Amino acid sequence: MSVPKKFRLEDTIHVKGKIEVEKYVYTPGVAGLKLAEALIDGRMLGIRCGDKILVPAKLYCPDFTQGEIVEVKDPWIVEAYTVIYEDMYGRRLEKPQIIALVRPENSLGGIIHYVKTDIEKIRLGLRVKPVFKPREERRGLITDIEYFEQLE
Amino acid sequence: MRSIRLPGMYLREEDLRKLVGVIEYTPRARYSYSAGQALSEFLRGLREGRILGRLCPSCNRVLVPPRVYCEHCYTQTTEWVEVPGTGRVESVVVSYIGTARERLEKPEIIAVIRLDAPGYGRDSFDFAGLFHKLCGVTEDDVKSGRVIGLRVKPRWKPLELRTGSILDIECFEPEVVESERA
Amino acid sequence: MRPNIYVKDKVAIVGAGLTLFRRRLLETPRELAWEASKQALDSAGLTLKDIDCIVIGSAPDAFDGVHFKGEYLADGSGGFGKPTVRVFVGGGTGVMIPIAAWWHVASGLCKTVLAVGEEKMSHAYPHPQGVFAYIWDPILERPLGPNLIWIFALEMARYMHVCKASKEDIALVSVKNKRNALDHPAAQAAANITVDDVLKSEVLVWPVQLLDISPVSDGAVALVVASEKIARRVTDTPVWIDGVGFTLDNTHWYNRDLSYPRYLEYAARMAYKMAGIERPWKEIDVAEPYDPFDYKELHHIEGLMLARRCEAPKLLREGYFDRSGELPTSPSGGLLGVGNPIAAAGVMKVAELFWQLRYEAGARQVKKPVHKAVANAWGDLMQAGTVIVLST
Numbered sequence: 001m002s003v004p005k006k007f008r009l010e011d012t013i014h015v016k017g018k019i020e021v022e023k024y025v026y027t028p029g030v031a032g033l034k035l036a037e038a039l040i041d042g043r044m045l046g047i048r049c050g051d052k053i054l055v056p057a058k059l060y061c062p063d064f065t066q067g068e069i070v071e072v073k074d075p076w077i078v079e080a081y082t083v084i085y086e087d088m089y090g091r092r093l094e095k096p097q098i099i100a101l102v103r104p105e106n107s108l109g110g111i112i113h114y115v116k117t118d119i120e121k122i123r124l125g126l127r128v129k130p131v132f133k134p135r136e137e138r139r140g141l142i143t144d145i146e147y148f149e150q151l152e
Numbered sequence: 153m154r155s156i157r158l159p160g161m162y163l164r165e166e167d168l169r170k171l172v173g174v175i176e177y178t179p180r181a182r183y184s185y186s187a188g189q190a191l192s193e194f195l196r197g198l199r200e201g202r203i204l205g206r207l208c209p210s211c212n213r214v215l216v217p218p219r220v221y222c223e224h225c226y227t228q229t230t231e232w233v234e235v236p237g238t239g240r241v242e243s244v245v246v247s248y249i250g251t252a253r254e255r256l257e258k259p260e261i262i263a264v265i266r267l268d269a270p271g272y273g274r275d276s277f278d279f280a281g282l283f284h285k286l287c288g289v290t291e292d293d294v295k296s297g298r299v300i301g302l303r304v305k306p307r308w309k310p311l312e313l314r315t316g317s318i319l320d321i322e323c324f325e326p327e328v329v330e331s332e333r334a
Numbered sequence: 335m336r337p338n339i340y341v342k343d344k345v346a347i348v349g350a351g352l353t354l355f356r357r358r359l360l361e362t363p364r365e366l367a368w369e370a371s372k373q374a375l376d377s378a379g380l381t382l383k384d385i386d387c388i389v390i391g392s393a394p395d396a397f398d399g400v401h402f403k404g405e406y407l408a409d410g411s412g413g414f415g416k417p418t419v420r421v422f423v424g425g426g427t428g429v430m431i432p433i434a435a436w437w438h439v440a441s442g443l444c445k446t447v448l449a450v451g452e453e454k455m456s457h458a459y460p461h462p463q464g465v466f467a468y469i470w471d472p473i474l475e476r477p478l479g480p481n482l483i484w485i486f487a488l489e490m491a492r493y494m495h496v497c498k499a500s501k502e503d504i505a506l507v508s509v510k511n512k513r514n515a516l517d518h519p520a521a522q523a524a525a526n527i528t529v530d531d532v533l534k535s536e537v538l539v540w541p542v543q544l545l546d547i548s549p550v551s552d553g554a555v556a557l558v559v560a561s562e563k564i565a566r567r568v569t570d571t572p573v574w575i576d577g578v579g580f581t582l583d584n585t586h587w588y589n590r591d592l593s594y595p596r597y598l599e600y601a602a603r604m605a606y607k608m609a610g611i612e613r614p615w616k617e618i619d620v621a622e623p624y625d626p627f628d629y630k631e632l633h634h635i636e637g638l639m640l641a642r643r644c645e646a647p648k649l650l651r652e653g654y655f656d657r658s659g660e661l662p663t664s665p666s667g668g669l670l671g672v673g674n675p676i677a678a679a680g681v682m683k684v685a686e687l688f689w690q691l692r693y694e695a696g697a698r699q700v701k702k703p704v705h706k707a708v709a710n711a712w713g714d715l716m717q718a719g720t721v722i723v724l725s726t
Contacts, residue, residue, distance in 0.1 A: 013187040013195050013316060017472045024399035025459040028173035029362035030161060036173025059361075060368045062414045064375070064382040140172030158520050159369035160354030160553070161361065168358065176459075177399070185472040195473070215589075217474055223584045243492035243592055246540040251479050253463045253538075262484050262539075264492075264588045277596065281588040283475060295540060300495045318474045 028140070031059040034069060036140030042132050046072040046107050053107040072104040074129040075151050079103055079110055081122055098122050102148055114147040127151040190218040193232070199316040201308050203237045205269055205280055206230075213271035216280035224278070235280065237306040238327060239267040242281065244299045246291050261286045261294060265304060265324055287323040303327040339608050342442030346565035346572030347432070347724070349378025349558035350685035355522045355673030358456040359552040363398050364410030366554040367452045370678075371411055374448065374556035378568055385558070387444035388418040391431035391451045393676035393713075396465045399457045411450040411556075424713025425626065426580070427451065428680010429720040433578040435559040436722075445561045452554035453675030462550055469715060471585070483547070485715065487539040489592040490629045494541065496593040497644035499632070501541055505532035506650050507628035508545055508670050514657060515667020517697035520682075522673035523549045532628075548626045551673035555681040557688070571692045576706075577609030577723035587715045598637030598710060601719035605708070606639075609723040614639045614708070620690055620700055621661065622683035622709040625668040634710055635663060638721065662700040665690060680711035684722060691726045 028036050031047075035057055038045045046053045048068045049061035061067040081100035086092055096119065103110030105127075115128060128148040138144040168174065187195060190206060194217060197204040205214040206229035208222035214233045215222060222229055244263040250256050262285055269280035286299070287307065293299050304324040314320040351373020353359070353366055361369065367390075375381060390411050395403045404420025411418075421427060421434045428451055435449040455462045466482040493499065506529060515524035527545065535544040565572035579601035583590070590596070602614070611617050623634035632646040640661060641649055649655060655663040666672060666686035669679050687707040689695040706725045712718060 011192055012189070013192040014184045015187060015317075015473050015477075016182070016184055017468070017476060018182045022464065023176050023178040023459050024457045025168065026175045026177070026399065026457055027163065027168070027358075027360050027362065028171065028175075029365045030360055031365065032173055032362060033171065033360065040172060059365045060372075060410075062409065064368070064372060064412060141175065158352065158354045159361075159373070160356060160359050160366070160520075162354065162356045163358045163360050165358070171360075179399075183472070187473045191473050217586065242588075243488040243495070245484065245487035245491050245542075247481065247484055247487070247538075248540075249481055249483070249538050251463075251467050251481050253461060253481065262478075262480075262488070264488050264592070277591045277594075278589055279591075281586075283478070283588040285478065291540070297495060300491070317477055319477050 031057050039144045040138045040140050044072050045069055055104055055107045055109040056111055072107055075127045076102045076104050076129060076148060078115065078124060078126040078128060081115065083119060102128060113145060116147040117150050190220050194218050195316040198320040199314045202234050205233050205235050207233050214269040214280055216267055216269055235267055235269045239265045239304060241299055241302045241304055242266045244286060244294050246294050259291060261289060284321060285323040288325040341440035343439055343561035345436050345439040345575045346560060347557055347688050348560050348565050348568050348572055349374045350688050351377055352520055352555040352682060352685060353553050355520045355551045355553035355675060357551060363407055363452055363454045366454065367407045367410035367450050370554035370556040371448055371450055374558050378558040380558060382412045385412060385446050385448045387438050387447045388413040388416050389431055389434045389447055389449040390418065390420045391422065391427040391677045393422065393424060393427055393453055397453060397455045397458055397462055407452055412448055423718040423720065425676050426711045426713030426718035426720040427677040429684060429709055429711035429722050430580060431681050432557055432559065432684050432722055433580060433720060436575050436578050439559055439561050445564055447559045448556060449559055450554065450556045451678040451681035453677045454552045455550050455675060456552050483539045483542055485587065486627050487542045490541050492592040493629055493633060497647065499647040501533060502529050503647035503651060504629045505529045507631045508532050510656060511625060511664050511668040511670040514665055515671020518667045518672050521667055521671055522551055524667060524671045546628045548669035548674040551675045553673060553675040553678045555678045555685055557681060557685060571726055573688050573691050573724050573726055575722060576725050577605035579604030579721040581719050583717045585715055585717065594643060595633050595637035595719065597717060598634060598719040601721045602638045605721040605723045615641065618706050618708050619702065619704040620665065620707045621663045622687055623663055624680065624711045625664055625670055626674055628670060631664065638708060638710060658701045665698050665700050683709045687724050691724060
């Protein structure tokens with residue numbers, strides 16, 4: 001590289017900059033809109049493709065045919081889980097939290113969400129059910145489900 | 153293509169606000185860009201009131217803005233060459249809007265300037281150039297087309313205000329033509 | 335017609351489909367890609383099982399606001415368990431998508447390819463202009479507070495000066511394209527306007543005015559590309575891809591003459607040589623030059639060697655480029671009339687030529703018989719030129 005003899009790394013000038021977008025506003029999509037309305041109602045939707053049910057509901061099946069949107073019910077099974085101690089920005093959490101991949105019992109796919117139970121009790125195959133926020137607080141987002149808890 | 157109804161559901165801004173399930177997010181990415189070897193030296197040169205270019209040994213062009221390689225010949229450039237900073241206006245426009253499309257209070261005149269530098273023909277396709285504002289011309293001058301081809305020189309900020317950035321040149325202004333003096 | 339290059343399999347386009355182009359659509363990017371893909375597959379009479387490979391094209395992630403956008407779109411484009419690739423050359427992506435599909439089939443690697451271009455610009459709020467802001471070099475250009483329209487205005491001013499073209503001449507392109515778009519079912523900005531309307535519209539950066547610019551849009555377009563054997567089985571009139579060309583110029587856009595698109599000439603020569611075309615201005619029947627701004631269409635017509643340098647405005651005035659003229663350009667309505675979702679727009683132009691060459695364009699069909707066509711797209715800071723030559 002043609003580096004002049006007296007050039008040092010400390011001589012490099014840095015210019016500051018940042019992204020200029022005020023914010024992003026993501027539309028839910030045609031299927032997502034139905035899902036949002038169902039969440040406000042306290043229900044969860046999946047899509048039937050052939051003889052399988054896939055969660056969460058999308059507009060189309062993986063083989064590109066149109067599926068049928070159906071409701072999915074409890075119980076849900078914990079497929080995988082992890083315990084986190086820090087948040088998205090690296091700050092320590094007050095209490096460790098459990099994040100799990102949960103799916104309804106007779107379906108494929110699943111969603112990621114919090115599971116509220118003691119750390120000793122969490123295990124694969126645990127049967128759980130969603131606990132929704134009070135109706136007036138629901139906005140049609142996945143966070144309308146506050147957490148999943150163990151099914152007794 | 154037959155006239156079938158195409159898919160796609162149109163949303164107006166008001167519809168978007170009434171929709172459920174809309175997510176909003178503001179990104180928080182900040183950057184510290186490195187100017188690299190050539191531009192760091194160029195910026196230092198600007199602080200000293202000089203415009204620096206780099207010489208390509210293969211095609212003998214002096215490249216402004218300087219870079220450590222010549223992209224036409226794909227070779228390393230070898231030495232720093234100071235250029236006088238005078239030049240000719242290649243193209244010029246009047247801007248009424250800013251970065252985020254807001255209306256500006258005062259319109260700005262922006263130009264691409266073909267600098268006097270060795271290694272190029274008078275009207276060659278490639279040239280050593282800079283992109284900057286123009287002072288000393290009015291909007292009407294620009295719109296009449298008289299400004300393209302005008303000879304210009306840089307107007308520097310006072311020494312204590314220079315920080316080592318392209319803004320150390322306040323703008324380019326018309327050169328006083330020799331033939332106008334007696 | 336044999337291409338002047340050894341290919342394992344001749345390549346043809348056999349199907350095309352698109353969604354509406356609008357300022358804001360409800361669908362998520364994946365759903366848009368799926369809708370367009372489904373239309374394309376249906377028009378070719380194929381299903382996803384018949385497709386071997388997928389090519390996705392989408393411009394900066396920053397518009398949709400989702401990183402890794404190609405992979406994000408993958409399941410909406412059928413990229414589920416199939417070889418999938420994403421191409422990106424800014425606005426040039428639109429024609430790079432069928433070019434990449436051509437690579438896959440011509441090399442013999444895949445027999446059928448689904449090529450999808452999608453863009454959702456409405457996610458960036460309040461206006462995607464903010465995202466355009468960081469195409470600039472952060473050291474030497476951003477401190478001046480530039481707006482992307484400045485570059486286009488500088489190019490337009492230079493073109494007007496060198497070719498002695500007036501704003502009225504250039505505004506005719508906008509009038510022509512928006513009128514052509516009235517017949518396009520997906521069009522967003524079709525209108526019956528006059529040169530006066532263009533000249534009275536808001537001046538953004540003189541000489542560029544509001545009606546000189548194409549609108550910001552959401553949309554998706556898909557093509558099905560197949561090898562010769564499959565193409566002949568699926569349809570009676572496959573549209574052959576005879577030549578492809580793509581080039582990049584340097585990023586120092588203020589170090590070169592802005593009145594002529596050199597990058598486009600190099601790409602066009604590459605494509606014409608491959609297609610065996612020696613006199614494009616005589617042999618090409620219909621063209622879709624990229625027209626995000628009205629002067630850009632004239633620029634690109636000259637770069638594609640369909641007219642001599644600076645001759646395009648005169649020919650335009652004479653009606654040479656109208657749908658009923660000698661060499662119709664942008665019969666679809668182009669980006670000015672139909673809309674500009676960055677990556678999908680170029681694919682929309684190729685789809686239009688696909689329908690024109692098969693005489694399926696309905697009210698938009700040009701008057702003269704058509705056999706050879708060319709489309710181009712252009713991207714980044716006046717850099718990337720992509721060209722494709724089609725024929726029947």
